[in-house]
Amino acid sequence: MAISKKIKASISQSSMIRRMFEQGVELKKKFGADKVYDFSLGNPNLPPPEAFKNELIGLIREEIPFKHGYPPNAGIAEVRQAVADKISKTTGLKMEAGHIVMSCGAGGALNVILKALLDPGDEVVVPVPYFVEYAFYVENYGGVLTKAKTAEDFSLDISSMAGAITGRTKAVIINSPNNPTGRVYAENEITALAKLLAQKGREYGKTIYLISDEPYAEIVFDGIKVPSVLKAYPDSILAYSYSKTLSVPGERIGYIAVNPAIDESSDLIDAIILCTRISGFVNAPALMQRVIARLQDTKVDVEVYQKKRDLLCGGLSKAGYQFALPQGAFYLFVKSPLADDVKFTEKLIEQNILAVPGSGFGAPGYFRIAYCVDDKVIAGSMEGFAAAIRECV
Amino acid sequence: MAISKKIKASISQSSMIRRMFEQGVELKKKFGADKVYDFSLGNPNLPPPEAFKNELIGLIREEIPFKHGYPPNAGIAEVRQAVADKISKTTGLKMEAGHIVMSCGAGGALNVILKALLDPGDEVVVPVPYFVEYAFYVENYGGVLTKAKTAEDFSLDISSMAGAITGRTKAVIINSPNNPTGRVYAENEITALAKLLAQKGREYGKTIYLISDEPYAEIVFDGIKVPSVLKAYPDSILAYSYSKTLSVPGERIGYIAVNPAIDESSDLIDAIILCTRISGFVNAPALMQRVIARLQDTKVDVEVYQKKRDLLCGGLSKAGYQFALPQGAFYLFVKSPLADDVKFTEKLIEQNILAVPGSGFGAPGYFRIAYCVDDKVIAGSMEGFAAAIRECV
Numbered sequence: 001m002a003i004s005k006k007i008k009a010s011i012s013q014s015s016m017i018r019r020m021f022e023q024g025v026e027l028k029k030k031f032g033a034d035k036v037y038d039f040s041l042g043n044p045n046l047p048p049p050e051a052f053k054n055e056l057i058g059l060i061r062e063e064i065p066f067k068h069g070y071p072p073n074a075g076i077a078e079v080r081q082a083v084a085d086k087i088s089k090t091t092g093l094k095m096e097a098g099h100i101v102m103s104c105g106a107g108g109a110l111n112v113i114l115k116a117l118l119d120p121g122d123e124v125v126v127p128v129p130y131f132v133e134y135a136f137y138v139e140n141y142g143g144v145l146t147k148a149k150t151a152e153d154f155s156l157d158i159s160s161m162a163g164a165i166t167g168r169t170k171a172v173i174i175n176s177p178n179n180p181t182g183r184v185y186a187e188n189e190i191t192a193l194a195k196l197l198a199q200k201g202r203e204y205g206k207t208i209y210l211i212s213d214e215p216y217a218e219i220v221f222d223g224i225k226v227p228s229v230l231k232a233y234p235d236s237i238l239a240y241s242y243s244k245t246l247s248v249p250g251e252r253i254g255y256i257a258v259n260p261a262i263d264e265s266s267d268l269i270d271a272i273i274l275c276t277r278i279s280g281f282v283n284a285p286a287l288m289q290r291v292i293a294r295l296q297d298t299k300v301d302v303e304v305y306q307k308k309r310d311l312l313c314g315g316l317s318k319a320g321y322q323f324a325l326p327q328g329a330f331y332l333f334v335k336s337p338l339a340d341d342v343k344f345t346e347k348l349i350e351q352n353i354l355a356v357p358g359s360g361f362g363a364p365g366y367f368r369i370a371y372c373v374d375d376k377v378i379a380g381s382m383e384g385f386a387a388a389i390r391e392c393v
Numbered sequence: 394m395a396i397s398k399k400i401k402a403s404i405s406q407s408s409m410i411r412r413m414f415e416q417g418v419e420l421k422k423k424f425g426a427d428k429v430y431d432f433s434l435g436n437p438n439l440p441p442p443e444a445f446k447n448e449l450i451g452l453i454r455e456e457i458p459f460k461h462g463y464p465p466n467a468g469i470a471e472v473r474q475a476v477a478d479k480i481s482k483t484t485g486l487k488m489e490a491g492h493i494v495m496s497c498g499a500g501g502a503l504n505v506i507l508k509a510l511l512d513p514g515d516e517v518v519v520p521v522p523y524f525v526e527y528a529f530y531v532e533n534y535g536g537v538l539t540k541a542k543t544a545e546d547f548s549l550d551i552s553s554m555a556g557a558i559t560g561r562t563k564a565v566i567i568n569s570p571n572n573p574t575g576r577v578y579a580e581n582e583i584t585a586l587a588k589l590l591a592q593k594g595r596e597y598g599k600t601i602y603l604i605s606d607e608p609y610a611e612i613v614f615d616g617i618k619v620p621s622v623l624k625a626y627p628d629s630i631l632a633y634s635y636s637k638t639l640s641v642p643g644e645r646i647g648y649i650a651v652n653p654a655i656d657e658s659s660d661l662i663d664a665i666i667l668c669t670r671i672s673g674f675v676n677a678p679a680l681m682q683r684v685i686a687r688l689q690d691t692k693v694d695v696e697v698y699q700k701k702r703d704l705l706c707g708g709l710s711k712a713g714y715q716f717a718l719p720q721g722a723f724y725l726f727v728k729s730p731l732a733d734d735v736k737f738t739e740k741l742i743e744q745n746i747l748a749v750p751g752s753g754f755g756a757p758g759y760f761r762i763a764y765c766v767d768d769k770v771i772a773g774s775m776e777g778f779a780a781a782i783r784e785c786v
Contacts, residue, residue: 002563002600003664004512004534011667043463052461056453060446068445068641070436104497104645104674111673119397136671141397170395207395248461250679252497252645271396274404278529280504281497285678286643 010136020345024354031352037381039369040354042179042330044247046300046372052246055294059287071286073277074269075102075255082293083255087238091228099260101272102284104252106215108276109239110137110173113211113256115279116271118143122170127156129333129361131179131213143170147362153324154183154333158192165200171209172197176226177216180361180368181333182309182326184220187227194233207235207263215241215254218299220328221306234261237268242292244329245299253288305330308371312378319386320393330372333358337392341367347391351384403529413738417747424745430774432762433747435572435723437640439693439765445639448687452680464679466670467662468495468648475686476648480631484621492653494665495677497645499608501669502632503530503566506604506649508672509664511536515563520549522726522756524572524606536563540755546717547576547726551585558593564602565590569619570609573754573761574726575702575719577613580620587626600628600656608634608647611692613721614699627654630661635685637722638692646681698723701764705771712779713786723765726751730785734760740784744777 020040027036059067074080080097087095103109114124120142126134128147138145146169149160161172174193176185185193197208212229217240220226229236241254258269276283283289309326316323322335334355338344341357341364348355348367358366371378413433420429452460467473473490480488496502507517513535519527521540531538539562542553554565567586569578578586590601605622610633613619622629634647651662669676676682702719709716715728727748731737734750734757741748741760751759764771 003509003661006512007509007664007667010671011663014667041463043459045459048461053453057450060449060453066436066438066643068441068643070434070642107673107675109673116396116400119399133671137673140672249463250459250461250676252675252678268396270404271400274400274407278403278526279533279672280500280502280530281674282500282645283643285645285681287680288678 020354020356023349027349027352027354035352037353037377037384039371039373039377039381040356042370042372043249044244044300044330044372045374046247046304048247049295049298049300051295051298052248052291055291056287059290064290067290068286071283071289073283074273075100075284076286076289076293079289079293082296083257086296087230087257091231093230094260095257096260098269099258099265101256101258101269101276102289103239103254103256103276104281104284105243105249105254106213106239106241107133108252108281108284109241109254109256110134110211110213111140112272112275112279112281113237113239114138114143114171115141115275116268117170117209121168123166123168125161125164125169125172127161127174129154129180129358129363129366130173131175132360134173144168154178154181156185156189156193158196161193162196162200165208167204169200169208171211173211173213174229175213177220177326177328179216179329180331180356180358181324182329182331183324184224184226184327190227190229190232197233197235201235210236211239212236213239215244216329218245219302219305219330221302221309222327224327226328230257230259234259246292246295247300248288251285251288253284253292255284305372308373308375308378311375312369312371315378315382316385319382320389321385330370332369332371333363333366334369336365336367337389339365341365344388344392347388348384351388353381353384353388413747413749416742420742420745420747428745430746430770430777432764432766432770432774433749435763435765436642437637437693437723437765438767439640439697441640442688442691442693444688444691445641445684448684449680452683457683460683461679464676464682466676467666468493468677469679469682469686472682472686475689476650479689480623480650484624486623487653488650489653491662492651492658494649494651494662494669495682496632496647496649496669497674497677498636498642498647499606499632499634500526501645501674501677502634502647502649503527503604503606504533505665505668505672505674506630506632507531507536507564508534508668509661510563510602514561516559516561518554518557518562518565520554520567522547522573522751522754522759523566524568525753527566537561547571547574549578549582549586551589554586555589555593558601560597562593562601564604566604566606567622568606570613570719570721572609572722573724573749573751574717575722575724576717577617577619577720583620583622583625590626590628594628603629604632605629606632608637609722611638612695612698612723614695614702615720617720619721623650623652627652639685639688640693641681644678644681646677646685648677698765701766701768701771704768705762705764708771708775709778712775713782714778723763725762725764726756726759727762729758729760730782732758734758737781737785740781741777744781746774746777746781
């Protein structure tokens with residue numbers, strides 16, 4: 001066998017999560033799917049809003065020339081315009097269609113942005129814990145992922161960010177609301193980060209880009225708003241996905257928004273469009289582009305997630321678990337009652353509960369619960385969670 | 394500005410085609426779109442078959458749990474099964490769902506395959522002329538594209554292929570029916586190539602993979618059949634797309650089929666699945682996966698393309714142009730009446746005709762006509778084609 005050495009190494013690294021997944025499959029076979037409490041995947045359980053279905057059927061029936069044909073690599077002109085208009089309305093910035101490139105979800109967006117930016121050896125800083133795929137995305141283009149600590153409540157630790165930035169730093173990726181913590185970075189954190197990046201940029205005589213990965217931007221609780229990174233920092237780039245906003249993660253539709261304030265932003269946009277093409281994405285799926293253009297003000301019922309959060313957090317708190325209350329997304333990052341988080345998730349498996357060790361997100365000593373599941377999964381798991389922690393104290 | 398050096402270089406290389414595209418836009422503005430004969434893009438003008446629309450609406454109405462949710466990275470199990478069944482039926486091989494990975498079109502498929510296979514410096518051989526994107530796809534993973542000549546009629550030149558293979562060769566990419574020539578490699582050519590790769594593999598003590606890029610496999614004329622590469626060579630991998638079969642290139646749906654005869658094929662499949670995930674594709678668009686599973690025996694009316702070929706070839710032949718008659722796809726690769734093909738396409742532009750210089754496909758001295766256009770574009774262009782060649786003789 002002769003697969004790429006790099007990929008061979010990556011496969012053996014990912015085997016822990018894979019083993020867990022396989023254990024889950026085994027459990028479900030043995031006890032029945034309804035007896036297993038699967039919190040391992042961020043696959044939203046809410047169906048898409050009814051408007052999604054209706055607009056989709058409308059579009060399929062409409063006569064549109066080359067409806068399913070190749071759109072421009074950057075996306076369909078009217079779709080880019082609809083996205084730009086929405087951002088302009090929300091932020092007060094003057095975004096134009098030309099600043100938007102439609103993407104295959106946020107995963108596609110991030111890969112295209114990083115390919116456009118990185119030279120081998122360039123560093124990309126992320127606050128820990130971080131979405132595990134970032135390590136691959138950065139490595140895909142020869143970049144090096146470097147890590148900064150966050151505070152106890154997972155807010156940004158600016159001095160740790162400062163310490164992680166070097167002369168090789170090309171970009172910082174933030175993800176707010178955060179996977180796996182559910183943390184939303186507050187306005188003052190974003191402002192402080194922007195100030196730091198501007199100052200470090202001057203110090204090193206280069207631009208440090210702020211890439212904001214925002215698939216959960218619309219999934220926020222208690223009236224909180226996600227501050228606009230585009231407004232806070234000129235050299236910023238947004239990676240957005242409709243996966244969670246509309247509960248359509250399988251359809252791979254999102255966009256990249258390039259801050260008009262970026263120096264020679266049209267060069268960067270040209271690079272992003274070329275990378276969309278040559279990476280094999282070619283374009284974001286055409287029908288999904290058209291449908292999201294008509295659903296700019298539509299989203300799933302976020303209150304449902306908020307109630308799930310409250311149900312879960314109430315129960316776990318009573319059982320003695322410690323965590324910072326999530327402000328968005330549908331993840332809870334819980335302190336592991338055992339120092340060894342992998343061992344504790346194994347204890348949870350004995351209770352038919354599947355959760356992901358914090359080690360998978362660069363943060364040992366925690367575990368992640370994805371609570372985008374039916375309420376009865378949450379309710380049914382409580383006894384098991386209580387039993388598992390009892391064994392540890 | 395600080396975009397990646399590699400990408401900066403690629404942008405300036407692609408500027409020729411871009412300039413042409415812009416000239417086309419100018420022409421259409423000046424003379425009206427109906428007075429410009431645009432043969433530059435392979436964007437099929439046939440609408441998708443009616444069944445595509447009907448199945449799509451049916452699927453949108455059906456109750457399917459997690460219909461638009463994340464499917465497994467490899468694709469939806471039933472969809473992989475439907476594809477495997479179709480290949481088994483057509484080839485007589487025993488393909489299983491596990492040998493299939495759904496992809497974002499053939500572009501996505503090729504990138505994922507190459508990422509799974511290539512180590513930096515590995516060589517990939519292509520017969521010339523070749524689809525221009527291959528150079529990017531190979532380079533994305535640090536590979537080196539090497540070229541082999543073809544015969545006058547664009548059939549495979551086995552001794553030139555032999556000369557191009559070295560100890561660093563990891564794979565050969567063929568594309569049949571071919572873009573830009575419309576050539577379908579005959580059974581004996583494929584057999585000879587398979588024999589060569591097996592022999593060279595023994596000689597160098599390694600496996601040389603044959604990657605067959607087949608988006609045009611169903612677009613063939615005069616009763617010709619595309620021979621099965623999977624049957625001819627054990628170490629073969631298929632990259633397929635429904636883009637042209639169903640006229641849906643904007644929807645990015647295709648698959649990878651790994652030959653079950655490959656040594657430790659499950660390692661390769663695991664690598665391909667991981668690469669689908671970490672490249673940011675994550676999965677092929679979910680709704681499109683489901684719809685193609687129901688359309689395994691559906692395709693556009695290929696006779697329409699055959700008639701376009703005949704209309705175009707008849708007219709150009711009368712005007713004095715020289716070419717090999719295409720057996721499939723919807724491209725004609727014509728000998729340039731001037732040695733300088735770029736100069737000749739500029740002459741065509743004076744006649745409001747847009748075609749792509751052969752230099753873009755590694756074959757100077759030719760130009761490509763994409764005839765997936767309305768018959769009246771073909772008919773209307775004939776005078777201009779005749780005038781352009783008259784100026785050269």
